[in-house]
Amino acid sequence: MAARFISHCGARLGRPNLHSLVWEGGHLLLDCGGPRAPLDALPSPPDAVWVSHAHGDHCGGLPDLFGRAPGARLLTSRITKALLPFAVSEAVGQKARAVPWRRFVDIGGGARLLALEAGHVPGAAMALVEIDVADRSEPIRVLYTGDFCTHELVTLSGAGLPVLDGRIDALVIETVLAADAKADEVEYESEVARLREVVAAQPGPVLVGVTSVGESTEVAAVLEGVGKVVLVDEFLRPLFEAVGRDGEFGDRRRMREHLATGGVVIAPGDQLRAHSSGGRLLGEIEEDDTARVVVLNRAREKTPAGRLVRRGVGRGEGGQAGGASVSRHLLINHAPRWQLMAMIQGLAPRRTFLVHGTTGARWALKRALEGGGYRGDVVVVEEGEELVIGEDQIGQA
Ligand SMILES: [Zn+2]
Ligand SMILES: [Zn+2]
Structure with a gap:
């Protein structure tokens, strides 16, 4: 049984981020940007929503979401929870459950989530989601970076390269500065x-x-x-x-x-x-x-x-x-191209889904990765497109 990733919105730059991770036992929303996230596009009401950080393009759609799916759980880092009243509303902040750093928490449906520091802004976190599936010896692993950077800021450590037990099936990675030559030299x-x-x-x-x-x-x-x-x-x-x-x-x-x-x-x-x-x-x-x-x-x-x-x-x-x-x-807080390349090459996921960047920048990054010897599949994600995760490994249990 495979999982599916659907980017409803936010694959392109300047659009609210709204992505679904769907598997037989559950539906996890990855970010819910606003104010005009296309919530009508969701395949089903989500069981839970993961919010990577307190920027409006990642969390501004939460009031609308909870208007439609009041039962959905809201998971985020402790500091993002503390920022949500400022960034969205008091009610949304109270709904959030703070997930500890670097410790798996059960999110139901045979899946668990691990939050990892992402640099970028206070509270920003990557989410590693592991989904147990019957016909595979290993869980399906998806890493959603949200916005991130690996360099140190004055107030924040940069994201480290996550050290994991097994291989990542799909890396969903932001590409905001992928084609910014000036940022690359900062x-x-x-x-x-x-x-x-x-x-x-x-x-x-x-x-x-x-x-x-x-x-x-x-x-x-x-x-x-x-x-x-x-x-x-x-x-x-x-x-x-x-x-x-x-x-x-x-x-x-x-x-x-x-x-x-x-x-x-x-x-x-x-x-x-x-x-x-x-x-x-x-x-x-x-x-x-x-x-x-x-x-x-x-x-x-x-x-x-x-x-x-x-x-x-x-x-x-x-x-x-x-x-x-x-x-x-240029006090940049997104990963410039060299950091994106290092993250993708270092993690060597089976599939890499490029989101949150201009289409041209994402194609340029895909070509650079392929030219740089990365052997995984690089996808310049189209909004609304459904991408299968973990299918290649089925039957190897
Ligand atoms: Zn951000
Ligand atoms: Zn963003």
């Missing part, structure tokens, strides 16, 4: 050092726009001890508390005052989008020659961060144009 420690130097040397105010879960606590830790008072948006206080980190917090008025006196402010606002806290504060300092705007990671073209980076890296530094200096720092 030396994380150097990026951290450069950001610290830039902030320490700035004569005037510094505004850092961050994503809430992950970047905010990481940047606060990076900037510890730079010799300036770093103020964090009050909105982020519960998140810092959930992951056990200190900070100095202030509301919008205090952040404005702090910037006016040349302080450093960390405010939520991925790519400093207009409606965000960081986006609103940008207007306060953009024309200030002594100020600096720090853009982290993504800076897509149509966002304020993209516009700033295009127009302004080095602006003010050469002394010609007025206004705030802008710098971009």
Whole structure:
């Protein structure tokens, strides 16, 4: 008896992650991103849902899911459970059962799940699912990485290469940075050092726009001890508390005052989008020659961060144009291509399912793996496609 993997959504980049692992005894949902996850596509109500981490594209669909399948169990790491009230809702947080690190827990239907640290953001976890099947000597093994990275962050260890008793039948792996050549060259420690130097040397105010879960606590830790008072948006206080980190917090008025006196402010606002806290504060300092705007990671073209980076890296530094200096720092928390290759080649699963990346990037990674001597089957997953796991080994019991 084989198992099946179906990616309903999230095989491509920028879509909520919603994948099913189905076998004779059960149906486990792997992530439930939102808000518009196609829950109508599920083959049956799931028995349980595994949430890899507290980013909206992995957990934002949970309220809808529980509206339809109130009996489904919710499994996640302890820290993700603590973050779910912030990321989704109090009710969803209370529903979650925290799974310990590196210890199998029974999930019913003849299956068990092992959570492994994934790096990326606080609480992020990979799930190894083992399913006992009658006609096979070994269980079917599926590893779902969720978002991950193997390099160390300042606040988090990177994911290790899982050491397992047997071979993995299917590895479902994210590929967000698979084709990002710049990310592939990042030396994380150097990026951290450069950001610290830039902030320490700035004569005037510094505004850092961050994503809430992950970047905010990481940047606060990076900037510890730079010799300036770093103020964090009050909105982020519960998140810092959930992951056990200190900070100095202030509301919008205090952040404005702090910037006016040349302080450093960390405010939520991925790519400093207009409606965000960081986006609103940008207007306060953009024309200030002594100020600096720090853009982290993504800076897509149509966002304020993209516009700033295009127009302004080095602006003010050469002394010609007025206004705030802008710098971009790649504090990446996804695996770049070399880490993806190392993970896949190191684990040598029978089948590798590439998800959560652009189709072009996933095809490029598939070609690189095949050219690099990987002997397993690499699938650029199509949304809605059903993939069989474990069939090749049936009859070898
Ligand atoms: Zn994520
Ligand atoms: Zn993601």
